[in-house]
Amino acid sequence: MEMELEALAGKVEKVAALVGRLQSDNADLKRRLVALEAERDSLLQSMEQARSRVEALIGQLPEEE
Numbered sequence: 001m002e003m004e005l006e007a008l009a010g011k012v013e014k015v016a017a018l019v020g021r022l023q024s025d026n027a028d029l030k031r032r033l034v035a036l037e038a039e040r041d042s043l044l045q046s047m048e049q050a051r052s053r054v055e056a057l058i059g060q061l062p063e064e065e
Helices: 002-060
Strands: none
16 A cells, blocks of 8 residues: 555656646747747738838839830
């Protein structure tokens, strides 16, 4: 009975360690997601600015006859 309890305690410790690692990994992934979303938003803004500049340049082209 005591050996079974020790084995169970060992398994519980392993599960607790795994849960800790998974929580840490999850927090890291959440931080990375926030950073990537901010980067995406910045890139989308840059693309919109570039599109506006290209449209403005196209508007300045002389009309074809």
